[in-house]
Amino acid sequence: MRRAAAVFGMACILAVLALLQMAIQAEWIDAYVIPLPTDMLASLPRLVAEEHIVARFGVTFGETLSAGLLALVVGVALGAGLYRWPRMRRAFEPWVAVFAAAPLVLAYPLFLVLFGRSSLTIVVIAFGSALAPVVLKTLEGFTAIRPVLINVGRSLRMRPADEFRMILMPAALPHIFVGMRLALIFALINVVGVEFLINLGGLGQLINELAERFDLPGTWASIGLVVGVSICFFVMLDGGERWLRARS
């Protein structure tokens, strides 16, 4: 049933696109604002050739990976630290929650001045936006560890380092994976968003530039490309998470 439903879903989407094509050709919809879906597809080869799509993809991907991995490493460390010292946790967890809800990306002009007009600014903003959710998820993960496991460790008189390595980390791993997925997703959103806003970098900049050149088929095609990248990311993360869970 699931497979049939998935196919049905795909078919519906294609049907909608076909209807759109017909509506635009019949001039019910202004072809200028929404170009023919076929035109959008047709612009893809041109984009690949002229706009260095592959290079741009590399830039966006690299920035996302840097920001996400950095957020993961620092976030897990901070989360573990807050777990280790409950007093610090009680004091600062609400601050982290506020930080997680804050729209850091709004301050992008400031970051531009602080870090220059470069990939570094993009990575810093994305890192800052992804950090707090990772910390919160890590904390959640450590807190959810069944006390019996910790008691076993204590009864065996494990050293704190061993306890961390052999009990805490493996038990918290599923939550840390969720945190990693969060980190990479937040990073991707912010990387592409800031690229678009400051007109610098990879795919986000491409969308802005094509829009300003009024190349509407190209703009839509590149938006579709970013959505496609996001989907691939998501699928990869899902798969990776499942693989790691199966292993541990």
Place this chain on the structure above:
Amino acid sequence: MAARAKLNQAGVMLPRIVAAVVILCAWQALALSGLLFRDVIPPLQDLARGLAGVFTSPDFYANLLVTSVELLGALLVGGAAGVVVGLWLGGSRFAAAAFERWIDYLGPTPKIILFPVLILMFGVGMQSKLAMGAVSCFFPIAISVAAGLRGVNPVLLRVGRSFRARLDQKLLKIYLPAMVAPLLNGARLGFGVALIGVLLAETKLSKQGLGFMVMDAYQHFDMPRMYGLLIVSVGMAAGVNQLLQRAATPTKT
């Protein structure tokens, strides 16, 4: 018991105060060091002046109103659409299997990239910002509603059926109470992304709203004012977020 609670309070306050003092001192040192370009880290007194200036300027309230209207409109439109789609996906297993993955995939894409297209469709006025916010908040709300509906305890549904409850009774007495937490969570997430969507759209192309004020301050390099506006915007976002979070987590019995 009370004494221990008080001790806990003190235990929490001390690290916070220490942290705050350290951060503020580091900030002031950096501001006065002259290492960074002019005002980009302004001294604390300028920062305070900027913040005060925000509240005393009349155009702040006018722009706040504009942003609020855009935000509320976005939540209404995006929220209504999200609830309808969420209910449909949550209620039908087939629909969920067919379409929910698309909502999941589209959710994490940055919606700001749709802005040029939204401008062409809706113009450079408030409508395109509202549309931006609506598109942003549709996804987390739809996902939360679908998950919430699926999470309603089947026992409760059977009880309702055995009592031959009418649709409106089922909605009000079974579904709604059971879904309060996920609905509020969805609303909280939706509010967050709608606010970001509206503000970023305003910074990109607008002549009113809080986002416009932030960009205007930056373009005239009035950094204290820009920081003041950022603090106020972030403060409001955090405040609403806290309220919704408290409302969503029921008091433990």
Place this chain on the structure above:
Amino acid sequence: MKALIWATALLATLQMAQAETLKIAVGQRGNWDTAIPELGQIAGIFKKHDLQLDILYTSGGGETQQAVLSRSVDIGTAAGSLGALGAASKGAPVRIISAEMTGAPELYWYVPTNSPIKTVQDLAGKTVGYSTTGSSTNTVILMAQAQYKVAFNPVASGGLPATFTQAMSGQIDAGWASAPFGIEALNQGKIRVIVRGAEIDAARNQTVRVNIVHAAILAAKRPAIERFMQAYRETLDWMYSSPDAIPTFAKFSGVSTDIATQMRDQYFPKATLSPDQIVGLDSLMTDGVTFKFLAAPLSAQQVKDVIQLQPAKP
């Protein structure tokens, strides 16, 4: 006496009610050429033609064009010619109703005084700002690149103040400006000019900025748009003949009357602002293709459709 006051008030309201409101998008607030709508409004010239202007300032021709194409405004002034022609060639319903600026004597590119960049050749590999894609600053900087054969990195840095911030804080190496912006900083020695628009041969005989409308708006509001252009011409005459012009501009833009006079006399010869002729259409087509705004030069029919100058009434 009371009756007189009431009658005057009634007449004034009727007069206001008669005035048609036109929404105008203007790129770069505070420039001399873009001040025509604002100054004409302040001087009452547009009111004389029964027009009330609602002005939205954008940070460049690209944004102005977006506002026009989404029908958020009726008229866009100071849009880049190549941007407009490029959009038209892709099927956008944009119409050019007049020239706005021919040649680029008011544009210049600058660096902070302590920058290691001393000549145009030093710009190789550096980032150089222009406002938005499709604007006149975009075109002229590309022309400069071709003329001096230097490979630098043009960057869309946005409006005048934003660009100044970026240039002074090192985010970009050279910023763009148009007089009177930055003249004070120049006089004070804070910035140095590297390239002037007046040096660019290709720009001198080319209409780099135009005034545009949406095709549907032109059809629906043609009489009002014709009156707008009449008032526009009158305001232009007033700006170069009336002694009130400089003080009014100085007050509106925030520069001193000395700088405003310096700017008008040295940077804005009146002929460059004439709306009645698109100069250098052939070179526009060639440049459009070279700089990738156009896939191919527009056909004669396309030119006739797109460029619909509103003639001056005798």
